[in-house]
Amino acid sequence: MSAAQQTIQVGGEWRPAVSGATRDIIDPVDADVFAVVSEGGVADTDDAVAAARAAFDDGVWPRTPVAERAALLRRVAALLERDREKIGALESRDAGKTLEEGRVDVDCVRDAFVYFADLVMNESGGRVVDAGNDEIHSVVVHEPVGVCALITPWNYPLLQASWKIAPALAAGNTFVVKPSEITPLSTVALIGLLMEAGLPQGAANIVTGAGDTVGARLAEHPDVDLVSFTGGLASGTKVARAAADTVKKVALELGGKNPNVVFADACATDEGFDTAVDQALNAAFIHSGQVCSAGSRLIVEESLRERFVAELARRAERIRLGRGTDPGVECGPLVSARQLARTEDYVASALAEGAVLRAGGERPDGPGYFYRPTVLDRCDRRMRVVREEVFGPVLTVETFRTEDEAVTLANDTEYGLAGAVWTADAGRARRVAGRLRHGTIWINDFHPYLPQAEWGGFGKSGTGRELGPTGLAEYREAKHIYQNLAPRPVRWFAG
Numbered sequence: 001m002s003a004a005q006q007t008i009q010v011g012g013e014w015r016p017a018v019s020g021a022t023r024d025i026i027d028p029v030d031a032d033v034f035a036v037v038s039e040g041g042v043a044d045t046d047d048a049v050a051a052a053r054a055a056f057d058d059g060v061w062p063r064t065p066v067a068e069r070a071a072l073l074r075r076v077a078a079l080l081e082r083d084r085e086k087i088g089a090l091e092s093r094d095a096g097k098t099l100e101e102g103r104v105d106v107d108c109v110r111d112a113f114v115y116f117a118d119l120v121m122n123e124s125g126g127r128v129v130d131a132g133n134d135e136i137h138s139v140v141v142h143e144p145v146g147v148c149a150l151i152t153p154w155n156y157p158l159l160q161a162s163w164k165i166a167p168a169l170a171a172g173n174t175f176v177v178k179p180s181e182i183t184p185l186s187t188v189a190l191i192g193l194l195m196e197a198g199l200p201q202g203a204a205n206i207v208t209g210a211g212d213t214v215g216a217r218l219a220e221h222p223d224v225d226l227v228s229f230t231g232g233l234a235s236g237t238k239v240a241r242a243a244a245d246t247v248k249k250v251a252l253e254l255g256g257k258n259p260n261v262v263f264a265d266a267c268a269t270d271e272g273f274d275t276a277v278d279q280a281l282n283a284a285f286i287h288s289g290q291v292c293s294a295g296s297r298l299i300v301e302e303s304l305r306e307r308f309v310a311e312l313a314r315r316a317e318r319i320r321l322g323r324g325t326d327p328g329v330e331c332g333p334l335v336s337a338r339q340l341a342r343t344e345d346y347v348a349s350a351l352a353e354g355a356v357l358r359a360g361g362e363r364p365d366g367p368g369y370f371y372r373p374t375v376l377d378r379c380d381r382r383m384r385v386v387r388e389e390v391f392g393p394v395l396t397v398e399t400f401r402t403e404d405e406a407v408t409l410a411n412d413t414e415y416g417l418a419g420a421v422w423t424a425d426a427g428r429a430r431r432v433a434g435r436l437r438h439g440t441i442w443i444n445d446f447h448p449y450l451p452q453a454e455w456g457g458f459g460k461s462g463t464g465r466e467l468g469p470t471g472l473a474e475y476r477e478a479k480h481i482y483q484n485l486a487p488r489p490v491r492w493f494a495g
């Protein structure tokens, strides 16, 4: 076990928690402690917010020319490339993902920094409004919001942090980030890279610690102007409530219960069938299903069900579990004992409600928080496992007979993050995509996202968007400047 690392940074200085508290970081593969970090509290949070406030109100970052801000973001991207192996391995160990997934995450983080650098460099810098009078000059400009509180989850620790940090900095804000207490290490490393790239002290601060102390304090803090939260529905609603008293801007990226709709015509050829099954596996089981956009609800045309589910179950049973850095391993463990227990509970409740187990449904022998990829057939939308987000390797199967029924099923969720439709009929694909109430729709694909396209949810999957131009706009206030070039009395009042 390593000595305690100082993982709180306030105003450019790394330090331990004011209370001296620490937290063990657990390797989910064997449940061993592999790092010890500072466990911040309210006092650390207040210090970090004060540093971010001073850096915003009196510091240089919000007043730094956009070209220099963009150049800094590009330097961070280059440093991420330099440290790809190191940070990818850290993410793999901390979050229990394969090394290759860890590397891909670092590449995606790099791409987010490059995207937002390019975006701010290509803006016009304000919109002139025609006031209908040559003596009026009217322009709308976009300014940074101020101090941003960025709260992130454990499944994609660095990626989710970068979708907030890169646009927040590109827009000229300062911030305090609070990574998940389970997986803080890669975000700590990223703050180090921001400093190395030359970000002024106080512009980026990090407090490692628990949600109900550090996170809750950030959400309610009067000196925080915006809180951007990614995590579960229960914590997200608490954040929104805590933020309400100070009327700060709130962006929530919450959970999902994402339908993967497969029409029989998509599987008319062997190649089509193989692709749809393969992608359904990937949709549900990558990162052991701990993905907000996991395709955890397979909604398949009734005539195709038996053949599709049999092949899916056969391939699910063959997924190789293990330590993400070991050769040949395809899937890691769940992130924690809690997440494992939650998954077991959902599977037990599904079986009690009449689901039919076709694959998995148990933990393998040995240490760590592993759970076998699980396929539950003959599910229906009244079951808890179909309605609630499991966040584990559990795929439920429902069936439909008509296009209308497929759409009704796919929209019957309180969430609305993402969904997919598989069909060989281009007209049907666009029709169904148009009717699905989810923030991202894939047609004949699952999971890809683009930094230049907005990401976020309908319904209880959240408010606001990350990525794309909207992902930058979240970190800005619009200001209308109306200049009268020839002022004279208006004579509204006669006296």
Ligand code: NAD
Residues within 6 Å of the ligand: 151, 152, 153, 154, 155, 156, 160, 178, 179, 180, 181, 209, 210, 211, 212, 214, 215, 216, 217, 219, 230, 231, 232, 233, 234, 235, 236, 238, 239, 253, 254, 255, 256, 291, 292, 293, 389, 391, 417, 456, 457, 461, 462
């Ligand atoms: P979580 O809600 O338990 O925790 C998320 C973060 O919020 C953590 O940093 C946690 O410490 C903090 N937190 C907890 N309680 C808080 C409170 N009262 N006030 C302020 N902060 C608090 O979520 P998790 O288990 O870490 O992550 C899994 C969830 O995240 C899933 O629901 C998943 O769908 C969601 N998620 C969504 C997206 C998206 O883009 N929509 C992406 C990734 C994950």
